[in-house]
């Protein structure tokens with residue numbers, strides 16, 4: 001059975017099956033509602049239920065407080081309709097934004113290559129088999145089904161959107177990680193994987209503003225896609241990329257960044273080591289990457305920022321950037337939250 005979901009105050013409605021969340025139904029039909037973690041943990045998809053009934057599902061009590069639930073708020077990534085539903089969206093939504101989504105599709109893919117990039121980050125390159133190409137924007141991500149389970153994991157594309165027959169990923173190996181463990185121990189070239197996407201709103205704004213990028217760990221993946229896309233379109237924008245790693249053995253993709261520096265009009269790469277050891281031969285920046293951003297950047301009012309990696313790094317970077325005059329609306333980010341948390 002399906003229910004009709006209406007988005008107020010716009011003339012937009014869509015169907016939602018009773019066993020799918022309202023957010024999943026919207027994304028499946030190309031309706032670009034806002035979201036973050038997609039599992040009830042961040043509150044980005046919170047909205048007012050104006051009419052009808054929903055089952056609020058498994059929302060974290062931090063993301064949706066009891067009093068908010070009593071006021072009729074729900075997390076659309078966790079809410080299932082129990083009747084036709086009308087949703088009152090936040091005032092700053094625009095109809096064009098809602099209609100700008102690409103419908104989410106499922107894909108079958110084959111493993112084309114997999115190899116370590118560092119001691120704990122691997123590259124995985126997939127060739128799309130069915131359908132054989134995906135339209136996506138640099139910065140977006142896919143979800144991969146962990147073979148033999150019902151679990152899905154989110155990973156950002158590092159290839160440019162022009163490479164539409166492939167999905168290239170940078171994946172951190174986590175202790176006990178369901179997918180990353182499978183990747184490093186069992187996955188082989190030629191194996192089949194199921195994925196769905198493209199998801200995410202962490203994409204480049206169509207402006208000419210100077211760009212500040214800050215990433216840590218596998219957070220390099222969507223930044224790599226953005227840099228590749230900017231290079232392909234001969235962007236003249238000024239780009240400064242701060243990358244945080246613990247030691248030199250955590251640095252990777254350096255040759256590719258050097259090649260991109262040759263293609264981009266104005267690109268500076270500033271790596272920072274937070275815990276250089278005695279064995280590290282290093283004359284670059286030392287400290288947390290956010291401290292280095294603080295030291296190296298002047299006033300940033302006219303810039304745009306793109307942040308990606310561990311949530312704590314992103315929260316700290318937002319604080320530094322805002323103190324330098326950057327408005328929140330000009331800061332875009334993807335927090336690499338774990339599915340299990």
Ligand SMILES: Cc1cc2nc3c(=O)[nH]c(=O)nc-3n(C[C@H](O)[C@H](O)[C@H](O)COP(=O)(O)OP(=O)(O)OC[C@H]3O[C@@H](n4cnc5c(N)ncnc54)[C@H](O)[C@@H]3O)c2cc1C
Pocket residue numbers: 036037141153154155156157169170171172173174175176177178179180181200218219221222334335336337338339340341
């Ligand atoms: C929008 C988005 C995009 C993402 N893109 C990427 C990407 O491009 N590359 C990438 O590697 N990840 C990315 N992530 C994060 C990734 O989806 C999660 O980390 C995912 O849970 C990994 O799946 P797994 O099966 O390997 O580990 P899981 O089985 O999900 O997790 C294993 C355990 O590891 C723990 N854990 C989490 N972080 C750490 C850590 N730093 N050290 C030790 N333990 C830890 C967790 O608490 C969990 O208990 C993204 C997340 C989001 C939301």
Ligand code: FES
Pocket residue numbers: 034035036037038039040041042043044045046063075076077078
């Ligand atoms: S996207 Fe719904 S709570 Fe994070």
